[in-house]
Amino acid sequence: MNLRAVAAIYGFEMARARRTLLQSIVSPVVSTSLYFVVFGAAIGSRITEIDGISYGAFIVPGLIMLMLLTQSISNAAFGIYFPKFTGTIYEVLSAPVSYLEIVLGYVGAAASKSIILGLIILATASLFVPLRIEHPLWMVFFLMLTAATFSLFGFIIGIWADGFEKLQLVPLLIVTPLTFLGGSFYSIDMLPPVWRTVSLFNPVVYLISGFRWSFYGVSDVNVVWSLAATGGFLVACLVIVARIFRTGYRLKT
Amino acid sequence: MNSVLSISNLSKTYASGFQALRNVDLEIRRGEIFALLGPNGAGKTTLISIVCGLVNASTGRVLVDGHDIVTDYRAARSMIGLVPQELTTDAFETVWATVSFTRALFGKKPDPEHIRNVLEGLSLWDKRDSRLITLSGGMKRRVMIAKALSHEPQILFLDEPTAGVDVELRRDMWDLVEGLRKTGVTIILTTHYIEEAEQMADRVGVIARGEIILVEEKIELMRKLGRKQLSLHLQKPLERIPQSLEHHHLELSADGMYLIYTYDTRAERTGITRLLGDLNEAGIRFRDLHTSQKSLEEIFVDLVRDRR
Missing domain, CATH: 3.30.70 (Alpha-Beta Plaits)
Structure with a gap:
């Protein structure tokens, strides 16, 4: 295995994040803090507890998930799209680097950034609301699994996109709405039965539910389903990536 | 003949239906300078891109020092350095970082001494801490050559290396190619400038409409057809x-x-x-x-x- 190449790609991507610290870290932290101020402190103070948890604390896992999904996707998508756009992808494709190594470098860096960001948001949240984490190892596992899965998804989007508009299309028009409707700010038990059933078709529900379970031990759906849904999506992404590299889709003509 | 690159029956048809290469057979000798001449759209870049792993061949086989470019791509690509035609560099990396990055991509352990030699040889040492975005076109071209040489390739592809560069850089390039030849590096260059082929190449290949129509010793070619x-x-x-x-x-x-x-x-x-x-x-x-x-x-x- 060409580990030097993996480290080089990983290092290159992390250096890019360091150069754009304001956009990579500060901006998501500020916007999450605003959610806490608006939903947690202002509106949340008038909302009764959900499953015995204060509303401010209840939304923390959902907000971390919201940031984790959008940042994983955009980091990974941009990471691979930009070399395609500028043409510098040639040197990765012409180097003795396997597809697995390319994915490890780009997706690993995107996932790392998201995990760091998730932990920073968690630390920020603890300044606003009292937090407890009942299953810390599971919390870290969910964090890593989700970051890796959606970074891989972002990598696919970055390869598929042939313009900056497409790069934003999926995160803005699909992922963000699904996350908002996936129980970030409410328990799906609060919904009317019909919408509750509809919500079960939203994959993000399973992610947020599982992540919230790791914090408070309560969940909308069984945690096993959450793991299965995330794992299933990870496998689907891996299959697509393998196919992309086998065919050279949008990378090689 | 001691071939370092062996291309047999290579064809490429793009998804659009355009046939860029037709049954190309070509043997490149170890240590030679081979100039591939051809008009625009003749298939020069497609040929290089297939050998370097950027384009998938439709049919045919390419061996780099005996290593198949598909089944044994690591060994094959490790030997190759590529300077593409387009000026494609990162913007915010420094010269040193980008050249070191390429070396790492090729799995080579860091060798600051070698990178320094390459940069000095290309008059880039003073610019080593400059960001690429601040460099002129000619300097960026030098950086791309430095990247291609960073991992000590045995075969160097120069795709239109002097297109749009000034006289000084062109002369430097010729000197560089001559210097590399002395170290045993095989050089394959495509060019529009016949003068370049005439000056540098040992052998000349002419490609037109995706077919190699002639491969000849340069001197022999000029003698035979001249x-x-x-x-x-x-x-x-x-x-x-x-x-x-x-x-x-x-x-x-x-x-x-x-x-x-x-x-x-x-x-x-x-x-x-x-x-x-x-x-x-x-x-x-x-x-x-x-x-x-x-x-x-x-x-x-x-x-x-x-x-x-």
């Missing part, structure tokens, strides 16, 4: 070529003031002595004469035109 012409500037214009001179296959210029005789320098007898004697007998006097040999460019243009 026929000479003798132009005779006459004292008085001729209306037509006299019958007694017809067997010389002369051409008469439109104004009747020049007789042009084409001859083969390799032939045992060029026929010049006999021609001059016949002219004397026919009473045709001339005031001046000169000979000229076809340049590689003219040969190339002739070849491609014949193919159409």
Whole structure:
């Protein structure tokens, strides 16, 4: 295995994040803090507890998930799209680097950034609301699994996109709405039965539910389903990536 | 023959249906400088891109020092350095970082001494901490060459290396190529500048419409195809070529003031002595004469035109 190449790609991507610290870290932290101020402190103070948890604390896992999904996707998508756009992808494709190594470098860096960001948001949240984490190892596992899965998804989007508009299309028009409707700010038990059933078709529900379970031990759906849904999506992404590299889709003509 | 690159029956048809390469067979000798000439769209870049792993071949096989570029791509690609035609560099990386990055991509352990030598050889040492975005086009071209040399390749592909570069860089490039050849690196370059091929190459290949139409030693090619012409500037214009001179296959210029005789320098007898004697007998006097040999460019243009 060409580990030097993996480290080089990983290092290159992390250096890019360091150069754009304001956009990579500060901006998501500020916007999450605003959610806490608006939903947690202002509106949340008038909302009764959900499953015995204060509303401010209840939304923390959902907000971390919201940031984790959008940042994983955009980091990974941009990471691979930009070399395609500028043409510098040639040197990765012409180097003795396997597809697995390319994915490890780009997706690993995107996932790392998201995990760091998730932990920073968690630390920020603890300044606003009292937090407890009942299953810390599971919390870290969910964090890593989700970051890796959606970074891989972002990598696919970055390869598929042939313009900056497409790069934003999926995160803005699909992922963000699904996350908002996936129980970030409410328990799906609060919904009317019909919408509750509809919500079960939203994959993000399973992610947020599982992540919230790791914090408070309560969940909308069984945690096993959450793991299965995330794992299933990870496998689907891996299959697509393998196919992309086998065919050279949008990378090689 | 000791081939370092062996291409057999290589074809490429793009999704659009355009056939860029047709059954290309080519052997590149170890340590040589090979110039691939061809008009735009002839398939030069496609050929290089397939060898380097950027484009998938439709059919055919490529071996780099015996390593198949598909089944044994790591070993094959490790030997190759590529300087693509387009100026594609990152913007915010420094020269040092980007050249070191390429070396790492090729799995080579860091070697600051080698990177320093490469940068110094390309007059980039002073710019090592500069961000790429601040460099001129010529400097960026040098950086791309430095990247290609960062991992000490055995085969270097230069795709139109001097397109749009200034005279100084072109001369530096020639020196660099000559220096690399001395270390045993095989160099394959594509170019529009026949002058470049004429100056640097050991062998020349001509590609047109996706087919290799000729591969020849440069000197042999120029000797074989480089026929000479003798132009005779006459004292008085001729209306037509006299019958007694017809067997010389002369051409008469439109104004009747020049007789042009084409001859083969390799032939045992060029026929010049006999021609001059016949002219004397026919009473045709001339005031001046000169000979000229076809340049590689003219040969190339002739070849491609014949193919159409």
